Amino acid sequence: MRTPLFGIAREGYPLIIPPLLFGVILLLLGFTATPIFLILVGLFCIYFFRDPERPGSFAPHQLVSPADGKVIGIKRHSEGPESGVDVVQICIFLNIFDVHINRSPVTGTIADLVYRRGRFHAADKDVAGLENEHTLVTVDVEGGPRIYFKQIAGLVARRVVFWGNKGDRVEAGMRIGLMKFSSRMDIFVPADRVDIQIQEGQRVKAGVTVLGELRA
Template sequence: MEQPHIPVHKEGLPFIGLFAFTSLIFALVGCSAMALLALASTFFATYFFRDPSRIVPDKQGGIISPADGKVIRIEEVDDNRFLNQKVQKISIFMNVFNVHVNRLPVRGTIEAVHLQPGRFYAADKDKAVLHNEYCAMIVQSEGNVRYCVVQIAGLIARRIVCFARPGDTLESGQRYGLIRFGSRVDLYLPETSEITVKVGQKVKAGETILGSIG
């Protein structure tokens, strides 16, 4: 069970504080329109950076969704960038109204973390996979099964945050990072994995089971 925590991610506190302070200043100088705009921005930042607790399913080998959002693609691909093998790939698109905290799909040890600078095309487009900025994290789970989870920046997203480091061992559903303001997470799984979600299905990080890793 996760320990109680502040339901707003620490990455959002500077934004919330700045907007709140700006609203106060405008109110003090009598600029009500700008004060209301800054106050609305404060509420939006608080909503965007929300970090609710989740009850992680206790399923042996279960693949927990790494992100809130909608499944936009499930396909078999020859991955020559991360795992160098044929994999099953699941793509989850997050809009600005989704929770943007990312969680580990399957318990394991972080083998490598690679941040690649790039462009900021719309995250639901195919070219985003090849050209957008991303952070790829390769994980080795039980039985020497390896998988990769990739945070991809989007049209508005300009910062990818990954707190995990090589050598860290994380539990299924444990928080490891987030992406600011609309983005995408791709999950590269062994070809033998069983996928139970469908394209178009809405999922929740740390709660929805995507399938079983194989």
């Protein structure tokens, strides 16, 4: 998958370079307020698109957080993305100050990948998971169940980015995409195949926090 450039996600540079460049030019021309604003915007984008290294080693049965943020929901549903399968849904909300690089929650093969355009409700609302722009990724876990995770755009986020393709092999903790500005990540796991180890309100880190243990 894609690697960062100087610790910054490559998608961030089109939003970083222009305001910094024009800010410096205007500053040299004697302007003050506008160039300072532009430089601050550029510096914030550097911060937002940061992509820290997180080398981790996980067991095949561990479910790893795919996103930084706060767990705003752990819910059980009689049916998830796959009809007829009881699932546990874990919802992680990313605020604008969180790292927005996403990582694979499991080791396995991408069985399906669906991107849908949609609306931009606030990401912490239930309706966001249904109506907002999103990418739904299906992964067949090696020696385990089929799991799903969904990148969901939010009120501020206007785009979700996934770097993989159907048939790609992913490893737990591996970079797989990003979401631009505040957004949400949902994970769906068969309810009878997982032991959850986190709780609502807890903060988690992508590629670091173990969300639960998968059962064969």
